[in-house]
Amino acid sequence: MRLIHTSDWHVGRTFHRHRTIEHLESVLTGLADLVREHDVDAVLVAGDLFDLSMPAAEHFDVLDRAFSRIRDAGAVIVATPGNHDSASRLGFQSTWAAKAGVHVIAKWPSEPVVLHDDHGPVHLFGVPYLEPSALRVQHPRLAEQGVDVSTADGAVSWAMGQIREALHDSPARSVVLAHCFVGRTSTGDEVVDDAPKDITVGGQSLVSASHFDGIDYTALGHIHSRQRITESVRYSGAPLYYSFKESSPHRGVWLVDLDDAGLADVTWLDLPIPRRTRTIRGELESLLADASLDGTEDEWIRAILTDAQRPADPMSRLQKRWPNCSTLQFEPPEHERESRTYRERVAGRRDIDVVAEFAGDVRENEPLTELERSIVEAALISVAAEEAAR
Known part of the structure; x- marks a missing residue:
């Protein structure tokens, strides 16, 4: 099975107050071309599809056209919300959209998207951006059960625990989409985060890479430059520059190949850059x-x-x-x-x-x-x- 990992489209974001919508649409058209060229089975979008929780009608149109081009190129789509998205708006009509090959996993817990190739099933789990304060309201019994979701790390740990239980009950090759900030690689190297910072209480936004151990591939979103956390845990970065702080020269996607044993290969594919x-x-x-x-x-x-x-x-x-x-x-x-x-x-x-x-x-x-x-x-x-x- 062949996947493309992308994230942080931020449809509607400006570049220092200059419109970028036309540039983004041309880049997403290039993404659909890569799907066709490399015979991709699924495109994974790991959060922040929109820049605002209440997107304008124009921005919904851009997303609709991008999804349509990707589907026409032959790939299904699996997406999950980021911290900039409204999960409820992004997930609206997701049941109907799934019948057309667009799977939006907008809440957690949620069932995986199951795709098949010659080697059997692949379970794709989407972990939306998990806001600890919202989780405590949505799942008040977690505290009674001794589950600590007071930090992003605790929230992701809880979600990954449920994913491991699901895989124990139904063993399969696994892929996770998650929108979070993994601050260090598994070897302790600091992750370079050149995206505009969100206001957080010191340390509460950091997530340990170890939570994704054992997953065949983890497609991360939130950081705007490509990052290799481990061989199987990566950030794709944003497809456009959205700030001068984003110094990475790379704009593109990860091409992920799975074989019968799991992860076989990961290759970087460049996207067109309309304006450097x-x-x-x-x-x-x-x-x-x-x-x-x-x-x-x-x-x-x-x-x-x-x-x-x-x-x-x-x-x-x-x-x-x-x-x-x-x-x-x-x-x-x-x-x-x-x-x-x-x-x-x-x-x-x-x-x-x-x-x-x-x-x-x-x-x-x-x-x-x-x-x-x-x-x-x-x-x-x-x-x-x-x-x-x-």
């Missing part, structure tokens, strides 16, 4: 004239300016060469850094410029949009008028 990310650093005039950057004009650009004095209107000038310049930072030479107080630095400057600079600093150096700037300007004018009328 690039960080450029230097003085503004030098960057604008740098011939070595020819050909980068269509990339996502983060600019770090090292001018001793802030140039006038730097973002609009950068965007004339790089229309997709999305963030701007100022890092002047150490000896040129401001020693004045904030009050001294803003003295004599227009209020709108002060607010715009502050907004950029607290929003990962993303400038105000034209609409936001006009709203702020209107508010400042209103405040000034009120003060003048006193």
Whole structure:
């Protein structure tokens, strides 16, 4: 049996407030092409199909078209919700969808999806993102039974215990989809997590890789770069770049082969990258004239300016060469850094410029949009008028 492992599609997410929906749809079309090219039996999507728990109608349409292309290419689909998804919305009509080869495992406990090849059955278990506080409400008797689900590790341990019981009763080759944060490999190496961080209480989000011991293959989701935890436990990462923090150059899927004994081989397949990310650093005039950057004009650009004095209107000038310049930072030479107080630095400057600079600093150096700037300007004018009328 041949599987593709993917995750973290985040349909609807923006890249520093720029639309990515068209890029994602082209990449998912490329995924369907891989299904056809490699004669794949099933595509596993390990959570975060949507970016928001209440997706827009457009985002449902994108997911519907992606699933249809994959089915037309010959593979069934097995998916499970991540922490960004609404399990109930994603699982709506899942009973009907399963009859068409789209299996959405949106709750736990749940029966496995059973597929067959020449060697017999393969049981595919989907473990949705398990929020400990929600589990304690949904399964109040767990505490009475001595089951600790106060942490993500405890929740996954509980789910995997049920999976092992099911496999003991019905032995078969096994695959698990799980959306969680495995912080270290089985050898103790730290996992590189370059996805945007969720707010968690220290340590409570970490899950031990040992919970997946004995499973023929575990398809993980949650981290946006590909990771090999063990030979049989892996992250595929996201198919698109969603932040400059995501530094991994790889965007693709794992191709997983199972034989009669279990896991036979795992191969990486690249997906098309519609727009790469690039960080450029230097003085503004030098960057604008740098011939070595020819050909980068269509990339996502983060600019770090090292001018001793802030140039006038730097973002609009950068965007004339790089229309997709999305963030701007100022890092002047150490000896040129401001020693004045904030009050001294803003003295004599227009209020709108002060607010715009502050907004950029607290929003990962993303400038105000034209609409936001006009709203702020209107508010400042209103405040000034009120003060003048006193």
